[in-house]
Amino acid sequence: MILISSSLAFPFTRDREEAFWREESWRIELVANTLHPDIPLGRKKKKHTCLYGGGDIEWIRKFTLTAKAVAEDVGNLWRCCT
Structure with missing residues (x-):
């Protein structure tokens, strides 16, 4: 939660986490930005990414x-x- 929403994740409670996932959708940016900085750039260029x-x-x-x-x-x- 911290990687995705920084300080907005605080306080860390089950209710807060469930609310977060109701508002968020699974997308490549959730993990890609922390794996390699060029992945979002590649998506803008319509390149495929395989994790x-x-x-x-x-x-x-x-x-x-x-x-x-x-x-x-x-x-x-x-x-x-x-």
């Missing part, structure tokens, strides 16, 4: 390679067809 992670570093490496290959293929297809 992933976990404890299995091999899965993360495979996913990263696959995601990069797909993005490259889509980019090549787009350039080819426009």
Whole structure:
């Protein structure tokens, strides 16, 4: 709550938290701004953002390679067809 609403989160009570979530909607800015400062800029440029992670570093490496290959293929297809 502090990251999202700063001092407005105080006092920290269950009722305050429930009220906060009734007013707030889940959106990428809730987490993205604290992960990397360029994510909101990328969204303004209509770029896609994929948040992933976990404890299995091999899965993360495979996913990263696959995601990069797909993005490259889509980019090549787009350039080819426009």
